[in-house]
Amino acid sequence: MAAVQPQSILRQMAAQWAALAExxxxxxxxxxxxxxxxxxxxxxxxxxxxxxxxxxxxxALMYEHPSRAIILKPATRDAALDAQVILQCWMPSGERRxxxxxxxEITVPEARLDEALRVIPGLLAPDLPAVLWCRGRSWLQHExxxxxxPLLERIVVDSCPLQNASQxxxxxxxxxxxxARVADLxxxxxxxxxxxxxxxxxxxxxxxxxxxxxxxxxxxxxxxxAAALYLAAWLLRGFRNASPxxxxxxxxxxxxxxxxxxxxxxxxxxxxxxxxxxxxxxAAMEAxxxxxxxxxxxxxxxxxxxxxxVTFEQTLALAAGLxxxxxx
Amino acid sequence: xxxxDLLSDPLRFQVRVPPCACVIFGANGDLxxxxxxxxxxxxxxxxxxxxxxxxxxxxxTEMTDEAFRETxxxxxxxxxxxxxxxxxxxxxxxxxxxxxxxxxxxxxxxAVLGRRLDEIERTARTAGNVVYYLSTHPGHxxxxxxxxxxxxxxxxxxxxxxxxxxxxxxxxESARELDRRLHAVFPEKDIYRIDHYLGKETxxxxxxxxxGNGIFEPLWNRRYINHVQITAAESIxxxxxxxxxxxxGSLRDMIQNHLLQVMATVAMEPPAVFEPDAVRDERAKLLxxxxxxxxxxADRNAVAGQYGPARVGGVEIPGFRQEPGVDxxxxxxxxxxxxxxxxxxxxxxxxxxxRTGKRxxxxxxxxxxxxxxxxLALFPxxxxxGVSPNLLVVRIQPEEGISLRFLSxxxxxxxxxxxxSMDFHYGASFGARPPTAYxxxxxxxxxxxxxxxxxxxxxxxSWRVVQPVLDAWSKRRFDFPNYxxxxxxxxxxxxMLARNGHAWRTP
Numbered sequence: 001m002a003a004v005q006p007q008s009i010l011r012q013m014a015a016q017w018a019a020l021a022e023x024x025x026x027x028x029x030x031x032x033x034x035x036x037x038x039x040x041x042x043x044x045x046x047x048x049x050x051x052x053x054x055x056x057x058x059x060a061l062m063y064e065h066p067s068r069a070i071i072l073k074p075a076t077r078d079a080a081l082d083a084q085v086i087l088q089c090w091m092p093s094g095e096r097r098x099x100x101x102x103x104x105e106i107t108v109p110e111a112r113l114d115e116a117l118r119v120i121p122g123l124l125a126p127d128l129p130a131v132l133w134c135r136g137r138s139w140l141q142h143e144x145x146x147x148x149x150p151l152l153e154r155i156v157v158d159s160c161p162l163q164n165a166s167q168x169x170x171x172x173x174x175x176x177x178x179x180a181r182v183a184d185l186x187x188x189x190x191x192x193x194x195x196x197x198x199x200x201x202x203x204x205x206x207x208x209x210x211x212x213x214x215x216x217x218x219x220x221x222x223x224x225x226a227a228a229l230y231l232a233a234w235l236l237r238g239f240r241n242a243s244p245x246x247x248x249x250x251x252x253x254x255x256x257x258x259x260x261x262x263x264x265x266x267x268x269x270x271x272x273x274x275x276x277x278x279x280x281x282x283a284a285m286e287a288x289x290x291x292x293x294x295x296x297x298x299x300x301x302x303x304x305x306x307x308x309x310v311t312f313e314q315t316l317a318l319a320a321g322l323x324x325x326x327x328x
Numbered sequence: 329x330x331x332x333d334l335l336s337d338p339l340r341f342q343v344r345v346p347p348c349a350c351v352i353f354g355a356n357g358d359l360x361x362x363x364x365x366x367x368x369x370x371x372x373x374x375x376x377x378x379x380x381x382x383x384x385x386x387x388x389t390e391m392t393d394e395a396f397r398e399t400x401x402x403x404x405x406x407x408x409x410x411x412x413x414x415x416x417x418x419x420x421x422x423x424x425x426x427x428x429x430x431x432x433x434x435x436x437x438x439a440v441l442g443r444r445l446d447e448i449e450r451t452a453r454t455a456g457n458v459v460y461y462l463s464t465h466p467g468h469x470x471x472x473x474x475x476x477x478x479x480x481x482x483x484x485x486x487x488x489x490x491x492x493x494x495x496x497x498x499x500x501e502s503a504r505e506l507d508r509r510l511h512a513v514f515p516e517k518d519i520y521r522i523d524h525y526l527g528k529e530t531x532x533x534x535x536x537x538x539x540g541n542g543i544f545e546p547l548w549n550r551r552y553i554n555h556v557q558i559t560a561a562e563s564i565x566x567x568x569x570x571x572x573x574x575x576x577g578s579l580r581d582m583i584q585n586h587l588l589q590v591m592a593t594v595a596m597e598p599p600a601v602f603e604p605d606a607v608r609d610e611r612a613k614l615l616x617x618x619x620x621x622x623x624x625x626a627d628r629n630a631v632a633g634q635y636g637p638a639r640v641g642g643v644e645i646p647g648f649r650q651e652p653g654v655d656x657x658x659x660x661x662x663x664x665x666x667x668x669x670x671x672x673x674x675x676x677x678x679x680x681x682x683r684t685g686k687r688x689x690x691x692x693x694x695x696x697x698x699x700x701x702x703x704l705a706l707f708p709x710x711x712x713x714g715v716s717p718n719l720l721v722v723r724i725q726p727e728e729g730i731s732l733r734f735l736s737x738x739x740x741x742x743x744x745x746x747x748x749s750m751d752f753h754y755g756a757s758f759g760a761r762p763p764t765a766y767x768x769x770x771x772x773x774x775x776x777x778x779x780x781x782x783x784x785x786x787x788x789x790s791w792r793v794v795q796p797v798l799d800a801w802s803k804r805r806f807d808f809p810n811y812x813x814x815x816x817x818x819x820x821x822x823x824m825l826a827r828n829g830h831a832w833r834t835p
Contacts (some may be wrong), residue, residue: 034753099753195341195375202335203347203380203453238335279379288379289416301340311337 004083004106004115006122012085013102020087020100033089033098036066039131039303040124042152043071044145046136050074053295054135055105060296062088062101065303068125069103072116081115082107117147129153131303132180137161142175152180156302159186159226160254166327168226169320183305186227186254187312188298192290193255193269194234200267200279201238201260211263212239218249218257218270224326226319227254233318234311235260244322347380348457348486348774349448351441353432353472354464355385355396359493361403364463367766369404370411372421376771380453382424384444388431396427409764424452432468438479445481456485459773462492470509477513491520491773494585495576496782499798500791507784516784520773525586526593526780527765527772529754530728534593534695535607537722537730544720545598547699548674554717555679555828556594557696558587559835561688565635565645565813566662571653579632579664579794579801582684588615588790589782590724591680594695595670604779608786615789619669626800628827633663633818635687636809645687645813659806662686665821666797667828679828683821687813692835693724707735707745716747719833728754728762 020033043058045051051073058069084107089100104123108116124130131154132145139157149155155175159168168184176182215235219228224246232244235258242262249256257270267281275291293301350368352360371377385396401422405413428444430437449456460476462469469492476482476490490510497503510519525531538545547553560582566573573581592611599606621629636647649656663685670680699718719733730752735745754762763771772780810818816832825831 034751036753097753191337191340192375194335194337198335198337198341199345199375199379202345203378234335288375288420305339309339311339 004081004119006119009083009085009104009119009123013087013104016085016087017100020089020098033100036099036101037068037125037128038065039067039129041065041067041069041131041133041303042120042148043069043133044135044138045071045073046138047074048076050135055103057296057299058103059088061299061303062103063090064300066099066101067303068123068128069101070120070123071103071105072113073105073107075107075109077109077111079107079109081109081112083119113144114147117145120148121151124151129306131156133299134158139175140171142171146178149178149180152178153306154181154183154302156183156185156299159184160189162226163221163223165224165226165229165323169316169323172316173320181308183302183309183312184226184230184316185295185298185302186225187230187315188301189293190227190231190234190255191301192293193231193258196269196277196279196288196290197235197258197260197267200269200281204265204267204281208263209239210241212242212260212265213262214245214259215239215242216245216247216259217255218247218259219254220249220251220256221254222248225254226323229319229322230315231255231258233322234315236318236322237311237314246326341375345376345378345771345775346457346486347378347453347455348459349382349384349445349452349454350459350461350770350774351384351386351445352461352463353386353468354462355427356387356389356391356399357463360385360463361400362407363764363766364461364770365400366404366407366409367764367770369408369418369421370764370767371771373411373414373417377774380455382426382448382452382454384441384448385425385427386430386432386437386441388429390429391427393426397422397425400425424448432464432472433475435475435478438475438481442479442481445484449485454486458484458486458488460488460490461773462490466493466495470506473510473513482513487518487776488514489518489520489773489776490514491522493522495580496521496585496787497791498580500788500795503787503791507787517778519784520778521782521784521787522769522773523585523589523780523782524765524769525724526589526782527767527769528724528728529762529768530722530724531590531593532768532780533728533730533754534722535602539598550674550676550678552699553678554698554700555681555830556591557698557833558590558594558680558682558694559696559832560587560684560693561691561816561835562684562686563688563691565687566648566651566654568652570648570651573662574654574658574660577632577661577664578684578686579630579661579666579797583664583666583682584790584794585782587682587684588618588793589786590695591618591668591682592786594697595675595680597674602779604777607779608781608783612783612786612789614670614672615786615793617670617672617675618789618793619671620792621796623796623800626796629667629824630797630800631663631665631818631821631824632661632801632806633665633685633811633821634658634660634806634808635662635685635811635813638812638814640814647809647813648686649809659801659808661801663688663811663817663821665817665824666794667824668793679830681825681830681832683817683832685811685817688816689814690835691726694835695722695724696720696833696835697722698830707743716745 043054045054084105086103087100089098091098106116130151132152133156162168217228217232219225260267270278272278275289276287277290278287428441482488497506592614596610596614599610634648638645648662649658665683668680697720701717716735721731723729732750733747736748738744738746
């Protein structure tokens with residue numbers, strides 16, 4: 001049975017740094033290399049295919065969020081528990097020094113996940129926050145990662161793969177029992193919607209938010225997704241006298257449109273096709289581009305947030321209440 | 329309005345930006361084409377501008393709205409930094425781009441401008457808010473503001489603000505005169521004096537570095553800091569602006585405004601709160617604490633230089649006096665170095681050396697804080713003097729970041745020390761494209777945040793600092809040129825530091 005030990009992984013990593021520095025010196029490079037690390041990012045991939053995508057996304061994230069990334073790659077039962085160290089380097093345009101980040105990829109047969117998780121505390125870069133990103137539906141088995149929880153500042157999950165929103169909020173509540181803060185990429189993907197709505201409402205110079213009576217969120221799928229519930233909850237947080245309404249419509253993306261009205265005020269945002277969203281009502285601009293947020297963009301946004309995210313916390317509580325009320 | 333506040337989410341997107349129109353005087357000029365329009369376009373791309381936003385350009389060139397859009401499109405394409413041009417976004421952005429041709433001194437132009445602003449207020453719903461950006465020759469500032477006032481455009485349904493670029497006067501007297509004329513139309517709170525150095529991320533980061541960390545501030549005083557060097561070097565010459573530059577010189581062009589503001593940020597006391605006036609009060613207080621030189625002190629603590637011709641890297645570089653449009657006997661300082669002292673408890677006796685120049689070996693702006701040497705030299709180091717003082721370098725451009733130099737034992741036998749550097753590199757730790765100084769400052773003007781803008785009392789305090797040097801230099805006839813293009817400046821500048829037992833570092 002292959003063994004994976006933190007000391008040997010860190011030795012491999014140190015050897016790679018020394019080799020890079022040596023290469024720089026022999027090339028008479030003036031500036032050499034610079035290690036960039038602002039956090040530990042532990043990534044739990046869902047399966048083998050997902051692991052390849054996770055590696056790509058993590059590589060893309062490094063430019064904005066240089067980290068020590070530790071990627072857990074699920075493998076078949078007969079695969080060996082194994083680790084590989086990679087230094088990812090790039091030379092920013094116009095500069096003289098390479099910037100490098102560290103990535104550790106651990107291949108984990110399912111039965112040996114707990115062994116692999118025991119290695120992680122020894123691999124974390126000291127004194128830096130640690131974030132766990134549970135990809136796909138892996139977060140639903142978060143009990144398996146419980147060992148890591150005391151070390152984590154944040155756990156990032158994605159409720160999008162769950163069709164039934166009523167499952168989402170109890171699962172998130174369970175995850176939030178530890179000290180780590182929880183982020184949901186379904187919420188993150190709403191940022192552009194929320195920003196547009198906030199800007200439009202501001203531009204309309206609405207004098208009394210209490211006059212708004214209805215917020216309608218149009219969603220795809222038979223029942224409102226977690227994203228639709230989040231959006232409605234966030235609007236209700238702003239328009240306290242309004243009632244929520246949901247309507248299922250055809251289309252792509254979890255949210256298809258929003259209408260806010262009451263007291264002579266009317267604002268409607270409707271996704272037309274691709275990235276275009278039509279705004280009608282009081283705003284001057286008729287169409288804006290609201291690109292579907294990529295996984296990389298959403299993760300990047302989440303990793304940029306340190307400390308508590310009060311807006312999400314309050315919205316989550318309201319959304320959980322809405323989900324409960326909507327249960328048959 | 330509580331509901332609207334609850335729709336904001338400052339962690340993830342810009343807090344609501346008020347609707348407004350931005351009138352740019354001198355819209356066909358260099359600054360507008362190279363900096364302002366690209367900055368506004370970038371802000372639009374990042375959805376930081378409000379949906380109800382319009383730009384109304386003015387210059388003498390006869391153009392239709394459509395021709396103006398086309399001209400600006402080409403400029404934005406050409407001068408956009410660190411990002412790509414998107415046709416679709418430009419198309420949405422340019423829909424609210426308008427133009428009024430006309431002379432700045434013609435009252436009829438302001439009548440047309442007023443009508444266009446009314447129309448824009450109705451169609452683009454800009455709520456009557458207007459930022460007037462004076463991207464014109466400084467000599468027009470007062471007249472334009474007076475015309476705006478005479479046409480009644482300084483007041484309306486919303487707020488009205490005016491943004492002006494340095495120089496704010498040519499000396500203390502003219503700065504006061506300009507201020508008097510600006511204040512006849514706009515109150516101080518609506519006058520935004522832009523100093524684009526203060527908009528640079530690293531300069532802002534100085535505040536975070538000093539007041540967001542606990543470990544540096546206790547060392548930030550005369551007990552631990554030996555001296556401070558601020559360098560702003562340019563490798564280029566006057567680039568065809570010789571005629572303008574010879575009226576200005578580097579002391580007026582750089583030190584009186586940008587570098588004194590940087591110095592104030594380095595040396596100011598912590599504000600009680602991070603609010604515009606609290607921060608500006610501390611900067612102003614620091615500037616008022618800078619010692620005002622007597623004529624003798626001005627001679628001893630300031631050095632003027634002018635570059636002469638040289639062959640650099642196989643290229644013949646003309647001297648300043650050989651530049652087109654420059655008087656062959658010009659007494660203009662293309663280099664200036666000053667030693668300043670801050671007469672307060674924190675900094676008494678600590679020299680602040682500031683230098684700036686054109687045609688220097690490279691383009692670099694940085695601040696070097698040199699700490700005292702250890703009291704006892706226990707170890708021989710590479711330089712053989714047993715001590716190599718710690719140095720904290722804040723790099724403003726081109727590679728923004730912070731480095732701390734300290735001594736480390738060389739591997740191997742013996743106790744041989746060598747200076748090593750611990751680096752924070754902005755690009756490495758925050759890969760995201762930082763906003764340009766103009767993006768930051770334009771957004772601040774629209775949202776009404778004047779933290780990074782200078783105030784009249786700061787302008788006057790800065791002029792008071794440099795005025796004795798200007799007066800002393802105006803009475804002298806310099807034996808220029810006194811440094812070669814491609815060098816670090818005249819020998820007299822080295823001598824000025826040597827008298828205090830110091831030497832310029834090589835950035």
